[in-house]
Amino acid sequence: MDAALLLLADSRLPAGGHAHSGGAEQAVRAGAITGTEDLARFLRGRLATTGLVTAALSAAACHLAVLLGSHGEDGGRPWTEPSAAAAAESETDARAAWRELDAEADARTASPAQRYAARTQGRLLLRSGRRIWPSPVLDTLAQAVPDGVHHPIALGAVAAAAGCSRHDAAMAAAYTSITGPATAAVRLLGLDPVVVHRVLAGLVPDLSGVARTATAAASGTVEAGVAARGTAAEAVLRIAWEELPAHAAPALDLLAEQHLRTEVRLFVS
Amino acid sequence: MSANHDDRHHSPDPHGRALRLGVGGPVGSGKTALVAALCRTLGPVLRLGVVTNDIYTTEDADFLRRAGVLDPERIVAVQTGCCPHTAIRDDIAANIDAVETLEERFGPLDLVIVESGGDNLTATFSRGLADQQIFVLDVSGGDKVPRKGGPGVTSADLLVINKTDLAKHVGADLTVMSRDAAAVRDGKPVLFTSIREVPEVYSVAEWVHGVVQSWAHTQAHHPHGPVVPTANA
Numbered sequence: 463m464d465a466a467l468l469l470l471a472d473s474r475l476p477a478g479g480h481a482h483s484g485g486a487e488q489a490v491r492a493g494a495i496t497g498t499e500d501l502a503r504f505l506r507g508r509l510a511t512t513g514l515v516t517a518a519l520s521a522a523a524c525h526l527a528v529l530l531g532s533h534g535e536d537g538g539r540p541w542t543e544p545s546a547a548a549a550a551e552s553e554t555d556a557r558a559a560w561r562e563l564d565a566e567a568d569a570r571t572a573s574p575a576q577r578y579a580a581r582t583q584g585r586l587l588l589r590s591g592r593r594i595w596p597s598p599v600l601d602t603l604a605q606a607v608p609d610g611v612h613h614p615i616a617l618g619a620v621a622a623a624a625g626c627s628r629h630d631a632a633m634a635a636a637y638t639s640i641t642g643p644a645t646a647a648v649r650l651l652g653l654d655p656v657v658v659h660r661v662l663a664g665l666v667p668d669l670s671g672v673a674r675t676a677t678a679a680a681s682g683t684v685e686a687g688v689a690a691r692g693t694a695a696e697a698v699l700r701i702a703w704e705e706l707p708a709h710a711a712p713a714l715d716l717l718a719e720q721h722l723r724t725e726v727r728l729f730v731s
Numbered sequence: 732m733s734a735n736h737d738d739r740h741h742s743p744d745p746h747g748r749a750l751r752l753g754v755g756g757p758v759g760s761g762k763t764a765l766v767a768a769l770c771r772t773l774g775p776v777l778r779l780g781v782v783t784n785d786i787y788t789t790e791d792a793d794f795l796r797r798a799g800v801l802d803p804e805r806i807v808a809v810q811t812g813c814c815p816h817t818a819i820r821d822d823i824a825a826n827i828d829a830v831e832t833l834e835e836r837f838g839p840l841d842l843v844i845v846e847s848g849g850d851n852l853t854a855t856f857s858r859g860l861a862d863q864q865i866f867v868l869d870v871s872g873g874d875k876v877p878r879k880g881g882p883g884v885t886s887a888d889l890l891v892i893n894k895t896d897l898a899k900h901v902g903a904d905l906t907v908m909s910r911d912a913a914a915v916r917d918g919k920p921v922l923f924t925s926i927r928e929v930p931e932v933y934s935v936a937e938w939v940h941g942v943v944q945s946w947a948h949t950q951a952h953h954p955h956g957p958v959v960p961t962a963n964a
């Protein structure tokens with residue numbers, strides 16, 4: 463684990479996360495979360511679905527950022543060419559690769575309300591991440607998806623810029639997928655924060671498992687793509703992202719849609 | 732600096748951007764009323780944008796839009812997830828995003844006002860969000876409030892003590908408030924207002940106009956802006 467992961471996963475990272483409840487606010491309103499037992503079930507479900515999907519996307523984005531970031535370094539990469547035209551072309555390819563991965567995140571997010579929330583969070587994270595860990599790869603990503611990239615994509619790319627591994631990126635995504643809603647439930651229901659942290663502690667084995675599965679899935683997908691093709695620049699454009707996990711959570715989708723239509727709400731999502 | 736003009740994530744160069752004015756203070760002290768008044772009075776002379784930080788709903792943004800003091804599209808609401816204070820001090824990302832969105836859409840602007848959701852006396856704006864800040868108290872909380880101090884009262888660039896029309900009803904002594912505020916504010920200005928009686932709030936508008944002008948002046952004379960990290964630094 464890289465120490466930068468601690469900064470990235472910290473709820474104090476100034477990237478707007480505190481205003482998102484990941485469906486918890488609406489679940490509380492709907493009576494689906496009334497206490498710590500309900501909350502534990504909600505979090506377990508969220509981790510196994512959205513948590514795994516976002517962890518895999520985050521690991522994939524971290525991997526992609528590292529591949530694209532090695533452009534121009536002394537590594538004998540096939541696409542390291544000195545001419546301006548080649549550089550512009552590889553920049554175009556890089557943007558296209560980011561847009562493809564972002565489209566995969568979109569395809570895995572059925573609810574427009576969740577897409578909106580994910581893009582808002584991604585935009586804020588990328589903005590802060592670029593100031594904290596400046597990197598050309600993050601600039602390219604911001605230019606590729608100017609209205610805001612999906613949060614797990616931003617998280618993976620920022621993780622790479624911070625020096626974190628794919629596994630770290632997956633861990634950060636899985637971790638924030640449950641700590642955000644848990645904190646929101648503490649605030650909304652006045653739950654005992656120590657008991658809620660015990661619930662989170664109980665989920666640690668699941669967290670580790672999700673991060674491992676997600677990393678393996680992302681690495682397998684990326685490596686298969688890169689190995690199969692000619693130059694790496696072409697390869698990143700042809701990675702079979704559709705093979706990444708795509709677990710759905712229709713209840714979360716519905717909660718997100720209802721939340722957006724509720725007049726009185728404290729959280730963005 | 733990058734030359735990517737299509738990059739909407741790029742923090743605007745401090746050179747030439749609008750002054751960002753934070754308006755903070757306890758719930759109900761008259762922040763929204765003050766923002767509306769400033770828009771009414773300064774709207775004809777300055778290019779404005781407003782960001783509200785509502786606690787539950789989009790109440791303040793809706794009020795301002797209905798008041799017709801500003802093009803409704805120039806008023807953006809930010810949600811703060813139970814923590815109005817966090818959104819203006821510790822994690823200002825959503826507010827910065829809203830300010831930059833307004834500047835991109837309607838810029839160049841002279842002034843963007845960010846109204847806090849309202850909090851206790853310790854709530855102040857981060858310097859990363861607000862270049863200048865006004866703290867709004869009202870007399871109905873009692874004349875002891877300025878003496879209690881707190882970062883809002885002591886460090887705001889301008890302290891506004893509103894609802895002077897209510898002073899006689901709540902037995903608040905304005906001289907005491909004025910003396911106590913002066914004692915903890917180290918010479919920084921304090922203005923008494925009754926937005927109910929003087930809806931144009933000329934005194935505050937004049938102060939705001941002054942800081943906008945000196946901001947524009949500073950920017951023009953320091954073409955590279957103050958040394959702050961930017962997205963591409």
Ligand SMILES: Nc1nc2c(ncn2[C@@H]2O[C@H](COP(=O)(O)OP(=O)(O)O)[C@@H](O)[C@H]2O)c(=O)[nH]1
Binds near residue numbers: 764765849924926927
């Ligand atoms: N009597 C009196 N009421 C005021 C004055 N300024 C604002 N109010 C009222 O105080 C209430 C709270 O004002 P608002 O601007 O919403 O406060 P905020 O929570 O700080 O934004 C509203 O009912 C206003 O009409 C004033 O100068 N005098």
Ligand SMILES: [Mg+2]
Binds near residue numbers: 762763
């Ligand atoms: Mg208000």
